[in-house]
Amino acid sequence: MRKHEFLAIGTQWELLVADQIDESTWKKLLEEIQHCADEFNQRYSRFVTSSWVMNLRAGQTYDLSEQDLSLFTLYEQLNDLSGGLFTPLIGQLLSQAGYDAEYSLQVGSITAIPDYAQVVERRGRQLHVFQDTTLDFGAAGKGYLVDLLGALCERRGIHNYLVDGSGDMRHRQSGDVELGISKKSEISGIRVGLEHPLDQQQAIGVVQLSNQSIAGSASNRRKWGEWHHIVNPRQRMPVREIVATWVIVDQDQSYPTMVADALATALFLVEPKQLAAHFPFDYVIYHQDGTVKASPDFVGELFVASL
């Protein structure tokens, strides 16, 4: 078992590898991971003022990479499904609310967010920008990086691993190799607790993650005054009815952690049924009143207060 802890895109990460690999392969892998994470940050971070997403100018046309394309395609699909509520233009509103590159956390005047089609138009790999803008891929970016780092492992022949981007995880296991601290006799996979959104010392349930990805979204930690970072753009206010969400996606989906990450945020804005018609996923939603709703196929434990 090899373990690597590192910082990327402003938060704590961990990689666990159960395959037998030699020292030089391991070293090369860690270099590739650092490089990939740094490039990712330079391109997509709203907290790096020189990043690509922060400097999109009116009248320009940008060539998109294969990597960009996956992100744009998912965002556009969820933008459609949510009637515009799930949008990469949310960055402008978050900045006005104080969640900006300097973390000023001073709430200014909040202006309406324009429609996606008013600001940019994508044709295949070309992105045409109509007005100066910044794009925010924060709802899917971390999950996407988890998948990209997982792909780097697999290119090096590693098929038993866990990439943990501070709670957003991709688990892979093949054959008899055991990952984590579980004993041979236990069910394979990783036992993941669903953190209680109001008490970080507690969990409200447990999921056995096996060849799946999980992503969570919660409004409890990044809070300032009346604000947190999951915002309904039409109400121009943070979402209050839902406090936390978790989404589990199987490995047969492409970029499952990215999809899980995006859906976890989308559940704050859209009824699960609307999303379930287009994405196969399981979910747990924790409401403001302490009730929990789980998807029909959710397999796991929830700690129920009374029957």
Added chain:
Amino acid sequence: MENSTTSSNNKFKFIMPVSVMAIIAITAVLLYEQQQSSDVSSKSQTQPQVVIMTPSPTSDAAGVAGGTVLTNAERPQGESNYVDGTYEAKGTYTTPGGEREIAISVTVADDVVTAATFQGFATDPASKRFQGEFAEGFQAQVIGKNIDELNLQKVSGSSLTPKGFMNALETIKVQAQG
């Protein structure tokens, strides 16, 4: 002698809440399935069977299969009725598609049920859906359990907060106090 009496009493007592809980839950699922599948089949349904699986790790009383269900009126008065601990019950019920299983765990402390867990084990799509809809319609109020006690390998929740954000928040707090 006295020891064995106590032990059998305890057995007798802890069956009660678990059985009741499990029967309530399983009957609910069963009724739900019957209701949902009434147009599909009118085959006779069996009564739900409840089996007490494992006693508490904090209690050394043995688990008992089957079990008698006491009503509240029959409960012994004036003493602590149940041994503290977590009890698990597995229940089976028969559907047109065969036997199905769900599990309920109940935690008892000072005669109060402090926690219960619902877990679906269905593997076929129809039963998974029924159990899921039951769980969903149920809109359960959940409670937290201490992470230290859950033997977890990982925790998923809100991401660790970026350092910059925490620093900024601190600055604001200081400003607000000043």
